[in-house]
Amino acid sequence: MKHTFAMTNYQEITCPKCGSNNLMKVGRNAHGEQRYRCQTPNCPTKTFMLTYRYRxxxxxxxxxxxxxxxxxxxxxxxxxxxxxxxxxxxxxxxxxxxxxxxxxxxxxxx
Ligand SMILES: [Zn+2]
Missing domain, CATH: 1.10.10 (Arc Repressor Mutant, subunit A)
Incomplete structure (x- = not known):
């Protein structure tokens, strides 16, 4: 199996709906989790948060x-x-x- 894992890959954040990495940080919620907004115009995702578990x-x-x-x-x-x-x-x-x-x-x- 070919291994293409790079140290930075796991830090890339993508939209859960459209997979775009064109995201904007929009602050944090009460739990201190970073909230993101997808910049894709027709994407159904408005904002979403990533947790350690998601990563x-x-x-x-x-x-x-x-x-x-x-x-x-x-x-x-x-x-x-x-x-x-x-x-x-x-x-x-x-x-x-x-x-x-x-x-x-x-x-x-x-
Ligand atoms: Zn999206």
Whole structure:
């Protein structure tokens, strides 16, 4: 399998609806989560928020976490390196065969 994972890939944020990365930051919610607005004119997404859990759902991050953990990296180190929650790493290791069901970005109602 060809590995094209780059260190910056997992930080790229895309719209959950149209996949565009043409996004604008529009502040944070009460939980301190960054809120984004999609700039695509006809996109149904108004604003949305990304959490650590959403980022961890991305396949590249998941693969990286599993690879690091199975190579002897500690769960805490793996979580810190990938900027995801420690419990998310644990869950990924437990449920590594499960798809990303349940991990969804929070869609803010306008
Ligand atoms: Zn969009």
């Amino acid at each position: 961890a759902c991305e396949l590249a991050v998941k693969e990286q976490a599993l690879a690091m953990a199975s190579n002897g990296g500690g769960i805490r180190d793996t979580a810190r390196a990938l900027k995801i929650d420690k419990n998310t790493v644990i869950n990924m290791l437990k449920k590594s065969r499960r798809p990303c069901g349940g991990y969804q970005p929070s869609l803010a109602t306008p």
